[in-house]
Amino acid sequence: MLIQLRQLTKTYGTGDAAFQALRGIDLDINRGEFVAIMGHSGSGKSTLMNILGCLDTPTSGTYRYEDITVERLTADQRSILRRHALGFIFQGFNLLARTSTVENVEIPLLYRGLSRRERHEKALAAIASVGLADKLRNTPAELSGGQQQRVAIARAIVTEPSTLFADEPTGNLDTATTIEIMRLLTRLNAERGITVIMVTHEDDVAAHAKRIVRIKDGLIESDNIRS
Amino acid sequence: MLSTALNALHIALREIRRNVTRAFLTMLGIIIGVAAVITMVTLGQGTTKAVENQISSLGSNLLMLRPGAGFGPRQPNIPNFIESDVTAISEQIPGIAAIAPARGASMSTAYLQNARSTSVTGTTEDYFSINKWTLADGRFFNIADYRDGAAVCVIGNTVRKELFGSANPIGQKIRIGNASCEVIGLLAPKGQMGMGDQDDTIIVPLTTLQRRLTGHTGAHDITMISISAEDAASSDRMISEITSLMRQRRNLQPNQDNNFNVFDTRQIAETLSSSTRMMTMLLAAVAGVSLLVGGIGIMNIMLVSVTERTREIGIRLAIGARAREVLLQFLVEATTISCIGGLLGIALAVALCYGLGSLINVPVAFNPQINLVSFIFSAAVGILFGFTPARRAARLDPIDALRHE
Numbered sequence: 350m351l352i353q354l355r356q357l358t359k360t361y362g363t364g365d366a367a368f369q370a371l372r373g374i375d376l377d378i379n380r381g382e383f384v385a386i387m388g389h390s391g392s393g394k395s396t397l398m399n400i401l402g403c404l405d406t407p408t409s410g411t412y413r414y415e416d417i418t419v420e421r422l423t424a425d426q427r428s429i430l431r432r433h434a435l436g437f438i439f440q441g442f443n444l445l446a447r448t449s450t451v452e453n454v455e456i457p458l459l460y461r462g463l464s465r466r467e468r469h470e471k472a473l474a475a476i477a478s479v480g481l482a483d484k485l486r487n488t489p490a491e492l493s494g495g496q497q498q499r500v501a502i503a504r505a506i507v508t509e510p511s512t513l514f515a516d517e518p519t520g521n522l523d524t525a526t527t528i529e530i531m532r533l534l535t536r537l538n539a540e541r542g543i544t545v546i547m548v549t550h551e552d553d554v555a556a557h558a559k560r561i562v563r564i565k566d567g568l569i570e571s572d573n574i575r576s
Numbered sequence: 577m578l579s580t581a582l583n584a585l586h587i588a589l590r591e592i593r594r595n596v597t598r599a600f601l602t603m604l605g606i607i608i609g610v611a612a613v614i615t616m617v618t619l620g621q622g623t624t625k626a627v628e629n630q631i632s633s634l635g636s637n638l639l640m641l642r643p644g645a646g647f648g649p650r651q652p653n654i655p656n657f658i659e660s661d662v663t664a665i666s667e668q669i670p671g672i673a674a675i676a677p678a679r680g681a682s683m684s685t686a687y688l689q690n691a692r693s694t695s696v697t698g699t700t701e702d703y704f705s706i707n708k709w710t711l712a713d714g715r716f717f718n719i720a721d722y723r724d725g726a727a728v729c730v731i732g733n734t735v736r737k738e739l740f741g742s743a744n745p746i747g748q749k750i751r752i753g754n755a756s757c758e759v760i761g762l763l764a765p766k767g768q769m770g771m772g773d774q775d776d777t778i779i780v781p782l783t784t785l786q787r788r789l790t791g792h793t794g795a796h797d798i799t800m801i802s803i804s805a806e807d808a809a810s811s812d813r814m815i816s817e818i819t820s821l822m823r824q825r826r827n828l829q830p831n832q833d834n835n836f837n838v839f840d841t842r843q844i845a846e847t848l849s850s851s852t853r854m855m856t857m858l859l860a861a862v863a864g865v866s867l868l869v870g871g872i873g874i875m876n877i878m879l880v881s882v883t884e885r886t887r888e889i890g891i892r893l894a895i896g897a898r899a900r901e902v903l904l905q906f907l908v909e910a911t912t913i914s915c916i917g918g919l920l921g922i923a924l925a926v927a928l929c930y931g932l933g934s935l936i937n938v939p940v941a942f943n944p945q946i947n948l949v950s951f952i953f954s955a956a957v958g959i960l961f962g963f964t965p966a967r968r969a970a971r972l973d974p975i976d977a978l979r980h981e
Binding site (some may be wrong): 399405425428435437440456505 | 583590595887896901974980
């Protein structure tokens with residue numbers, strides 16, 4: 350078992366203004382799964398994603414990642430966990446402007462104390478695996494949306510994480526590029542065994558996942574494994 | 577910890593490289609501040625040094641006795657000294673190495689078609705050694721010239737330049753007032769002094785001035801008495817002894833103030849160098865304020881930069897940077913900018929010091945201390961004013977930062 354959530358809740362604000370975004374989530378995710386979390390805006394899917402990604406902490410309930418009890422970690426310890434085990438890709442790509450592909454991909458490695466050569470080699474390998482070996486020196490402004498998202502994927506997998514979190518990864522992309530990116534994620538999941546957890550509200554995007562978890566009003570509405 | 581710091585330096589340098597123009601504009605305040613402080617202090621110290629050199633060129637252990645109370649213009653109705661004052665001082669005050677009376681007058685001088693007004697001093701042959709004049713050429717006048725009131729003169733370098741140009745003045749006759757005098761000596765230059773050009777002078781025997789140049793032999797005609805002490809330590813004692821002797825000789829009642837003054841060159845030196853030092857400190861303080869303003873400039877840009885780079889900070893936090901690593905990154909960035917600014921400021925200061933120094937004729941000496949202090953101060957400014965923006969960056973919540981537009 351990779352991820353285990355038990356009676357997880359998250360409340361924003363206090364008193365009358367309090368808003369319960371998650372109202373008791375039980376969820377198990379195994380290593381190597383490709384899970385799509387779906388729901389309308391305000392359903393709590395982003396909150397769940399942030400807690401799973403160790404960016405946020407639950408109000409109550411337990412979250413175990415491997416054998417780590419996440420809610421007991423300090424902010425710094427969660428940073429270390431993210432650094433070593435988790436990768437992130439975002440709807441807006443979030444690449445550093447005026448920074449080349451190689452340098453963008455090297456950023457996570459800067460926080461791991463690798464030598465310049467190791468950093469460079471790992472970055473090159475990650476970039477090659479997303480098919481951008483000919484765009485090493487280009488800055489994000491010189492790349493298409495799909496290419497930028499691939500740089501972002503390379504940045505997320507360069508640290509060889511066990512889990513990849515993707516927050517609306519195709520929200521800014523056209524249909525053809527969307528399929529391209531989803532194939533890339535599927536391949537990483539299949540070939541490297543990286544667990545992929547993806548938030549989306551589009552059915553055709555979610556269709557690439559092996560399992561679809563629907564969230565409504567802070568609770569799991571349905572949890573289907575595709576045959 | 578060391579690797580974290582090195583890492584922060586690496587990331588910070590990358591960030592600076594990514595936006596060189598912004599970094600340069602940020603460090604401009606520091607560059608100007610550091611350059612201003614160093615230039616002011618170096619030039620101020622050069623001025624102080626120059627003043628001290630000129631004072632010491634007046635002669636050491638030198639006492640001067642002048643009519644009137646204190647420096648400044650001559651007050652009316654104050655009698656000059658007489659020759660018997662000189663005799664009385666040399667006989668009654670112990671510790672005198674040499675003593676020379678002097679009388680000054682401003683007179684017109686001419687050689688061929690060149691003419692100018694110059695200060696002419698009539699004195700005895702001891703005047704040269706007391707005032708540390710040395711010869712560039714020719715000879716000083718001697719006791720025989722003095723006794724005879726010979727028509728001879730020794731001229732300063734400025735007089736030579738103005739009257740003779742490049743010609744050799746020795747043996748030539750110049751007109752002083754209505755008389756003709758042979759130039760027997762040329763003084764080695766002493767240079768500019770706070771009070772004026774020391775080399776714009778003609779020195780003649782006192783008897784020559786009295787008999788030939790002014791035609792005035794009144795007893796009260798000595799306007800200054802120069803005295804050299806055998807050793808510097810006794811100058812305070814000699815000042816008080818000369819003061820009481822002169823009070824007695826000038827019939828001053830106990831309730832009357834001195835109508836003459838005695839001072840030694842050390843006092844002038846102290847007065848002048850303390851005032852130039854004060855000026856230096858004042859200028860350095862003003863320049864220091866500009867350094868402070870430069871620091872505020874850094875804080876301003878860094879604060880803007882934190883807001884502008886909120887998403888970048890969010891990404892860094894999401895991919896596993898700890899708060900302290902983000903803090904360190906911004907702190908190192910601010911400090912690196914201010915340190916580079918400090919180094920550029922030192923380079924600018926060197927250029928300014930030598931440029932301005934040669935323009936206003938001040939000797940410039942590289943002062944490692946002020947350079948080091950300014951550099952450390954600029955680094956401190958970076959840390960101090962970089963801290964607030966850095967802490968703001970480190971305290972960002974990764975989720976909010978990632979959502980920031």
